Amino acid sequence: MKKRHPLLEIKNVSKSFCKGSKQSIPVLEHINFEVYDNELVSLLGRSGSGKSTLIRMISGLIEPDFGSIVCNDLAVNGPCRDTSMVFQSFALFPWLTVFNNVAFGLQAAGLNREEIERRTMRMIDLIGLTEYVNAYPKELSGGMRQRVGFARALAVEPKLILLDEPFSALDVFTGQKLRQDLMELWEQHKIATRSMIMVTHSVEEAVMLSDRVCLLTSDPGTITDIFTIDIPRAERTRDNTQDWV
Ligand code: ADP
Ligand code: MG
Numbered sequence: 001m002k003k004r005h006p007l008l009e010i011k012n013v014s015k016s017f018c019k020g021s022k023q024s025i026p027v028l029e030h031i032n033f034e035v036y037d038n039e040l041v042s043l044l045g046r047s048g049s050g051k052s053t054l055i056r057m058i059s060g061l062i063e064p065d066f067g068s069i070v071c072n073d074l075a076v077n078g079p080c081r082d083t084s085m086v087f088q089s090f091a092l093f094p095w096l097t098v099f100n101n102v103a104f105g106l107q108a109a110g111l112n113r114e115e116i117e118r119r120t121m122r123m124i125d126l127i128g129l130t131e132y133v134n135a136y137p138k139e140l141s142g143g144m145r146q147r148v149g150f151a152r153a154l155a156v157e158p159k160l161i162l163l164d165e166p167f168s169a170l171d172v173f174t175g176q177k178l179r180q181d182l183m184e185l186w187e188q189h190k191i192a193t194r195s196m197i198m199v200t201h202s203v204e205e206a207v208m209l210s211d212r213v214c215l216l217t218s219d220p221g222t223i224t225d226i227f228t229i230d231i232p233r234a235e236r237t238r239d240n241t242q243d244w245v
Pocket of ligand 2: 051052053164
């Protein structure tokens with residue numbers, strides 16, 4: 001049988017950071033990791049294990065010291081058009097309205113005005129913020145801000161969306177509601193993006209949502225490894241969101 005071709009392929013990636021003095025501390029060493037089309041992969045690991053570093057390298061925001069990252073058959077070398085990120089801290093542009101935050105990537109891609117308007121309004125409708133289209137981030141609750149964060153990332157229809165603890169700055173109920181709404185959009189195929197990497201601290205969330213859970217094990221100065229666990233379909237409850245607490 002022909003082996004599936006990965007959407008994202010990380011080969012032998014290493015990254016160190018300089019701490020204070022000249023000492024260089026390895027954060028990730030010899031990482032190999034693949035993501036396929038239509039896959040939702042969770043990335044677990046304790047604080048400081050390098051989860052954010054890994055997904056920032058995938059998005060092209062920072063460069064690996066060694067190794068290669070290929071997304072959609074192109075080497076990632078600087079900000080990558082095939083991925084978008086959703087940040088824990090939302091990272092919205094405070095000087096832009098909801099509309100202009102969501103439209104940002106489409107404007108940067110040079111789409112015409114009608115197309116920008118159509119795609120932006122569709123995303124804002126899907127995330128339930130139509131009434132807030134002209135509001136500024138400071139006028140919104142945390143949950144609403146993160147909805148804008150999702151809309152901005154998804155509007156450009158990236159091949160792969162990178163979620164860095166997207167619900168952890170929200171209270172439990174707001175986070176659950178947003179997670180549930182996002183998964184409904186995903187399951188109903190209302191969003192074009194079909195592959196996600198989600199960093200989370202919640203084993204429960206990872207098992208509920210993912211096709212695959214990857215555990216990043218790393219302490220400064222030790223070899224990093226990724227253990228992969230496939231989640232059997234019966235254990236995955238994302239298709240069954242009404243059962244969630
Ligand atoms: P996680 O997201 O798993 O909590 P991070 O990827 O944020 O971990 O960080 C991994 C390690 O790398 C930490 O020890 C952190 O202090 C260090 N680190 C991350 N970014 C930088 C940076 N820009 N400069 C120096 N050290 C960094
Ligand atoms: Mg992090």
